[in-house]
Amino acid sequence: MSLEIITPGLATTVQDRGRFGYYRFGIPQGGAMDQYSAAIGNRLVGNTPEEAVLECTYLGPKLVTDADAVIAVTGAPVDVLVNGEPAPQHERLELRAGDELSFGVIRGGAKFFIAIAGGIDVPLALGSRSTYPIGRIGGVDGRALAAGDVLPVGARAEEALPRVERISDDLLPSYDQQVEVRVMLGLYDHKLTDAGLRNLIEAEWTLTPVADRMGLRFDGPGAAWKEEAQPFGAGQDPSNITDAGYPVGSIQIPGGTQPIVLHYDAVSGGGYAQAATVISADMDLFARMSPGARVRFVPVTMEEALAARAERRARLARVWS
């Protein structure tokens, strides 16, 4: 079976858990920006966690199914419409052949997800179906969806776990515009001035509209770098370093002004110093905020980061139980 895209929405892409092992060649992990929401979508339709879903940005697509299908819409709050009639989010939905799925206006966050029983069955590229537009791989011809695309849907597997009709409210993520993001300091934080470091972890930062799958830029009081002799090869600006690999989630501050959080499609390396890294458990939060969101970067230790990671895993285990 397949889904036909009538209108593609703003930036709808095929995403799964991501592509690992090619970072050393500059090919990023990719994958759904809110892995948790993608996972609950897959759980609702009876998929394994590995299946690819559609990630929609602000404005959803309009699509038609050519056969009976089971879908679920998760992530950012949005009005779901089947043949123009409202349908619930975070629930298992049965579509008939010829049904049209469309969406209203998003009411928070940035990304919502459409999961379908069988998964979006585009070919694997380097072990993943995730779309990486810059490298022209994954998804549909390595690009965001366009009107007229026909997406293959995989055969429905026997559901290994009991059927779930809806996800209980206490397992749903929240969509606040006031967010605490836990980070681990380190990397090149010794190059920040004392005041710069204080600003980074104590000030409130506002998400700008310059935010996508590659990175999210924040406005605030700035975080200045020390004016020191620069190492050979780095470049003159105090925010420059000898080009190095970038951890996913690391925060760079070019010119000491606007912190940029690098997300799953970000460049894998470069010459801007980074002062902290968002812990793995909190990477989903960036898909749940929209421009104007006020963010505090709260420093935690490795032990606290690992505890948060375990907590997140336990929550996912509840979704999959």
Add this chain to the structure above:
Amino acid sequence: MTLPDHARYTWGGDEFLVVEIAPDMSLEANFVSNSIAVGLEQRDLPGIVDICPANASLLIRFDPDELPHTELERAVRELETQVRQVSGGVLETRIIEVPVWYDDPYTRETAERFREGYHQDPSGTDLDYAAAVNGLADAQEFIRRHHERPWIVSMVGFVAGLPFLFQLAPQAEQLEVPKYLSPRTDTPPLTVGYGGCFTAHYSVRGAGGYQMLGIAPAPIYDPDRRLADFGDFSVLFRTGDIVKYRPIDEAEYREIQAQVDAGTYRYRQARVTFSLAEALADLEGHNRSLLEALDVA
């Protein structure tokens, strides 16, 4: 130059270890980084997701559920000690000739779109600026210095298949060029750029902050793997590859593009041994022997 006695170890969240061999760039730092990467790969520890050697540092991605961070750090520190005890590393690698049309109309047109607010000297070209900040007579001299000596691929990254290259030149003769004040939002694919002491060879169209010197006619990233040089993988360069740039004119640029379109183009290349000790003792001599290998290829 001498390296710091110990690398600096720092965590990028709960999934990344960063090992900074030295804050500044040198062939020695690059060799230590690459040697640790090779050693770590050979150990085949469960829970290692990716090993990314960079110019003077190393980025390791791991799964802390499989490999405790303390265990990873212990293993890498052991490797660092071993690597530093081996003097004069040797690299079995290859030299690849890469044609470049310097001062071409494509990068020139792009540069014109990014002057005010982007560039240190909006009145001139990137090449004029690169020559001036290095006290060279003119752009032609910068171009000559760029291709007369070979380069080593010191890191692959940024975007798919993009190499950073470090010139095999004494530090006193290294050219250094500031990056754009603010990165361009557009760079033609296959632009050859310069920032800090590095050449970056842009594999795809996109953002970029390096000064643009010219453009290459043949791909270095080929996701469809049409050309024979991409038989194994979609990315041409590996860290440790030696590159010799060769200046070409418009006629040859078009001719090579036609071969690429026909699927027949091959990069001229040869197997070589790169010796760190020899390079440090007699760089010019070692460079000559590397280039001779190309002549017989």
